Amino acid sequence: MVKIMNGSIQVKDLNVWFDQNHALKGVTFSIPKNEITAIIGPSGCGKSTFIRCVNRMNDIVPKCRVEGQIIVNGKNIYDPDVDVVEIRRRTGMVFQKPNPFPKSIFENIAYAPRIHRREEPSAKQKGEMVVKKYTKKELENLVEASIKRAALWDEVKDRMNKSAYDLSGGQQQRLCIARTLAVNPEILLLDEPCSALDPIATAKIEDLLVDLKKDYTVVIVTHNMQQAARVADKTAFFYLGELIEFDKTETIFERPKEKLTEQYITGRMG
Amino acid sequence: MATKKSVVAKRRRINDVLIHALLIVISLFAILVLAAVAIFLFLNSLPAFVSIDQWDFFTGTVWDPTNPVEPLYGIVPLLVATLVVTFLSALIAIPLGLGATIYLSEIAHPRIKKVMKPAVEVLAGLPSVMLGFFALTIFARFMWTAFLPWWQPSDYLNLFNGAVFLAIMMVPIMVSLSEDAMNSVPMSLKEASLALGMTRWETVWKVIVPAARPGIVAAMMLSIGRAVGETMVVVMATGSAPQLTWDPFSSGQPLTSTIAIEISEVAFNSTHYYALFELGLVLFAMTFALNYAADWAMRKYTERYQ
Amino acid sequence: MNRRNKERAFFLLFRGCAWVVALALMIIVGYIVVLGIGTISWEFLTQFPKKGFTEGGIFPAIVGTLYLVGLVMIIAVPIGVFTAIYVSEYKSNNWFGNLLRVVVNNLAGVPSIVYGLLGLGLLVFFVGWGFSLLASAFTLAFVVLPLVITASREAIQAVPSSLREASLALGTTKWQTIRHHVLPYSLPGILTGVILSISRAAGETAPILMTGVVFLKFTLPQNVWDTFQAMPYLLYSLSTQTPYDKTQDFQWGTALVLLVMVVAMNMSAIIIRNRYREKYKW
Numbered sequence: 001m002v003k004i005m006n007g008s009i010q011v012k013d014l015n016v017w018f019d020q021n022h023a024l025k026g027v028t029f030s031i032p033k034n035e036i037t038a039i040i041g042p043s044g045c046g047k048s049t050f051i052r053c054v055n056r057m058n059d060i061v062p063k064c065r066v067e068g069q070i071i072v073n074g075k076n077i078y079d080p081d082v083d084v085v086e087i088r089r090r091t092g093m094v095f096q097k098p099n100p101f102p103k104s105i106f107e108n109i110a111y112a113p114r115i116h117r118r119e120e121p122s123a124k125q126k127g128e129m130v131v132k133k134y135t136k137k138e139l140e141n142l143v144e145a146s147i148k149r150a151a152l153w154d155e156v157k158d159r160m161n162k163s164a165y166d167l168s169g170g171q172q173q174r175l176c177i178a179r180t181l182a183v184n185p186e187i188l189l190l191d192e193p194c195s196a197l198d199p200i201a202t203a204k205i206e207d208l209l210v211d212l213k214k215d216y217t218v219v220i221v222t223h224n225m226q227q228a229a230r231v232a233d234k235t236a237f238f239y240l241g242e243l244i245e246f247d248k249t250e251t252i253f254e255r256p257k258e259k260l261t262e263q264y265i266t267g268r269m270g
Numbered sequence: 271m272a273t274k275k276s277v278v279a280k281r282r283r284i285n286d287v288l289i290h291a292l293l294i295v296i297s298l299f300a301i302l303v304l305a306a307v308a309i310f311l312f313l314n315s316l317p318a319f320v321s322i323d324q325w326d327f328f329t330g331t332v333w334d335p336t337n338p339v340e341p342l343y344g345i346v347p348l349l350v351a352t353l354v355v356t357f358l359s360a361l362i363a364i365p366l367g368l369g370a371t372i373y374l375s376e377i378a379h380p381r382i383k384k385v386m387k388p389a390v391e392v393l394a395g396l397p398s399v400m401l402g403f404f405a406l407t408i409f410a411r412f413m414w415t416a417f418l419p420w421w422q423p424s425d426y427l428n429l430f431n432g433a434v435f436l437a438i439m440m441v442p443i444m445v446s447l448s449e450d451a452m453n454s455v456p457m458s459l460k461e462a463s464l465a466l467g468m469t470r471w472e473t474v475w476k477v478i479v480p481a482a483r484p485g486i487v488a489a490m491m492l493s494i495g496r497a498v499g500e501t502m503v504v505v506m507a508t509g510s511a512p513q514l515t516w517d518p519f520s521s522g523q524p525l526t527s528t529i530a531i532e533i534s535e536v537a538f539n540s541t542h543y544y545a546l547f548e549l550g551l552v553l554f555a556m557t558f559a560l561n562y563a564a565d566w567a568m569r570k571y572t573e574r575y576q
Numbered sequence: 577m578n579r580r581n582k583e584r585a586f587f588l589l590f591r592g593c594a595w596v597v598a599l600a601l602m603i604i605v606g607y608i609v610v611l612g613i614g615t616i617s618w619e620f621l622t623q624f625p626k627k628g629f630t631e632g633g634i635f636p637a638i639v640g641t642l643y644l645v646g647l648v649m650i651i652a653v654p655i656g657v658f659t660a661i662y663v664s665e666y667k668s669n670n671w672f673g674n675l676l677r678v679v680v681n682n683l684a685g686v687p688s689i690v691y692g693l694l695g696l697g698l699l700v701f702f703v704g705w706g707f708s709l710l711a712s713a714f715t716l717a718f719v720v721l722p723l724v725i726t727a728s729r730e731a732i733q734a735v736p737s738s739l740r741e742a743s744l745a746l747g748t749t750k751w752q753t754i755r756h757h758v759l760p761y762s763l764p765g766i767l768t769g770v771i772l773s774i775s776r777a778a779g780e781t782a783p784i785l786m787t788g789v790v791f792l793k794f795t796l797p798q799n800v801w802d803t804f805q806a807m808p809y810l811l812y813s814l815s816t817q818t819p820y821d822k823t824q825d826f827q828w829g830t831a832l833v834l835l836v837m838v839v840a841m842n843m844s845a846i847i848i849r850n851r852y853r854e855k856y857k858w
Contacts, residue, residue, distance in 0.1 A: 089747025112746040369593030395842040397779025471583035499687025561685035
């Protein structure tokens with residue numbers, strides 16, 4: 001797999017409304033590249049809304065209005081001339097409940113790369129990227145590499161053609177991670193990826209994320225504070241649509257600067 | 271084959287926009303059809319509005335358009351026939367359908383259910399001409415001779431025959447819609463009632479059915495709409511005498527039947543021809559109103575369970 | 577009467593209702609099968625009627641019905657499925673989407689004879705197609721369109737949105753998501769709706785009565801502008817316009833052929849739907 005440029009994310013004054021409900025209020029901070037950043041906060045504080053802005057999944061929600069900027073690699077993803085489909089390819093998302101396609105394991109991973117095809121620098125025109133179809137062998141290699149990177153290969157290598165629905169919850173979730181890795185993203189967004197999984201599966205995924213941060217920027221929404229403390233380099237605390245505090249994880253959990261943060265961490269609210 | 275990435279992206283965007291536009295254009299067809307029905311019926315009734323006195327049309331008690339001396343276009347006999355046949359069929363189909371529904375959804379053993387539900391669906395699929403045929407050949411004869419020493423219907427083909435077979439067409443509609451309504455009643459209500467020591471019958475009759483009432487009302491409206499609009503069964507079973515009568519055992523000619531029978535005999539562009547279109551307009555208005563009532567009942571039904 | 581007895585009585589009554597309905601079906605089907613089976617023969621299915629429907633067969637009516645139904649499907653299925661896709665998948669909180677929803681609901685309630693009038697006035701006369709297979713096919717397509725749209729829409733909406741989101745998050749376009757994920761999994765449901773529509777189209781009489789079907793012709797329809805024969809109309813005409821004692825064999829035979837066609841289609845639709853429910857337990 002081609003080693004890709006990692007992306008940092010700068011959020012500038014992000015405001016989101018669902019009809020009249022002001023869900024995110026003036027959020028501003030920078031997510032560093034090649035680190036795991038956790039987003040924590042009580043239910044309804046806007047964590048999921050925020051993460052869905054980063055890959056513009058909120059576009060498909062009716063009556064959703066977004067103002068402000070999210071800058072990835074120097075470009076604001078909300079600029080009118082930006083290709084949404086391309087944004088979503090470069091920003092992989094893993095959802096709360098594993099959602100593999102009702103296809104074989106192989107097909108689950110191969111689906112998106114087959115449509116996007118692969119990019120290489122053009123031989124003819126400098127600075128332009130060219131799109132080429134994958135050969136069958138290249139596709140097989142890509143699928144294998146993705147599954148290996150998601151720490152799932154040993155468990156599925158003998159049943160690549162079986163239905164993805166036969167896998168356990170934790171395996172399905174790793175499959176979903178492999179699926180997003182196959183399209184070569186720079187950023188990985190995970191929306192409470194372990195909330196439907198048992199502790200052992202959760203541990204496997206947490207280890208995987210720590211490994212993945214070498215090559216990707218990882219943003220994980222979690223309602224489990226211990227999880228944030230375990231894996232995240234930086235943590236952002238949201239409350240009622242506002243970013244209350246963003247700092248190194250140790251700082252947030254041991255010497256929080258804001259009173260609200262301290263109350264949440266110590267369990268006095270949320 | 272390698273293509274420039276920017277070209278691919280642009281092509282993809284154009285593709286999506288084109289498809290979106292194509293889908294909108296195709297969807298227009300449905301709107302055009304309904305509009306065409308309303309507009310055309312109206313336009314083709316205009317000549318009738320002009321050449322037939324509308325007061326006489328709606329209050330006249332004789333329908334005799336082919337009378338060489340004085341053609342008469344009173345729709346009262348037709349409306350009365352429609353009313354009688356619909357009323358009778360509803361009288362039969364609604365209790366029957368509701369009873370069958372309660373049986374199927376609350377009482378029946380799963381194995382019986384497995385057989386009966388497809389049976390109801392097969393019943394729903396029987397063409398109306400087939401039911402009309404059966405009414406005409408077997409049922410009419412049965413009614414004519416079965417009670418003989420004591421009583422006989424006034425006419426061989428009569429409104430009652432039509433009503434019975436209309437009821438057979440209405441029952442599957444009643445059953446499937448009422449069943450949906452009853453299944454949507456939350457389990458918690460049922461459990462609360464049983465936990466209070468009510469019998470299953472009391473739970474069904476006093477808790478579930480009232481809770482499902484909007485859906486059941488919608489089912490009734492739609493079934494009645496079906497009865498009003500059904501053609502072949504009434505054409506074949508009720509006889510073709512547009513007489514004004516309230517006797518269900520005499521022949522009658524409901525609205526649909528009139529249109530179907532007389533349309534093949536009219537001259538294009540004659541007053542009679544346009545009068546039939548005006549009948550169509552009346553029919554359309556009636557079923558539209560019933561549909562609207564059903565829709566309103568359904569909306570009340572979904573409101574309850576939000 | 578104490579409560580237990582009351583329950584027993586009413587439940588017996590309800591069971592009676594269900595059995596009355598089942599009995600009605602059995603009697604009707606029973607008569608048609610018993611009285612019609614004697615007439616069915618290779619000859620009956622492949623020959624033209626002769627001697628005033630006392631000899632020969634109903635071949636032209638069978639062929640006419642098949643042509644008609646084929647045409648109706650070609651018209652109604654693409655339009656119906658694509659309309660259902662639009663209504664379910666594209667943002668429709670605007671005036672167009674709401675109008676479309678109201679329209680589809682009302683189309684289903686229009687009596688088939690009203691569509692017949694439309695077909696007669698608009699297609700036969702105004703547009704000038706004359707009494708023809710094409711006019712009848714379009715008229716029947718109007719009747720059947722709401723069924724196709726509703727069944728397709730339900731099948732499409734049954735596909736869980738988590739699959740759509742997964743596909744979109746991978747960076748595919750809306751249409752790619754629909755083509756590769758939504759449509760394939762809603763196909764069985766759509767198919768069920770299509771089969772039920774075919775069954776309906778095969779049995780309808782009023783719309784075709786006014787737009788192109790004839791009682792007796794000695795040739796098969798040569799093209800779409802030609803008139804044609806069809807089984808439902810044949811049954812209607814035979815039973816209302818010919819003497820029973822002469823043509824009863826043909827009448828019951830036709831009824832049986834029609835019954836078999838319709839029941840076969842309905843049963844296959846039910847089977848497909850049940851197997852599909854088993855397969856895609858989301």
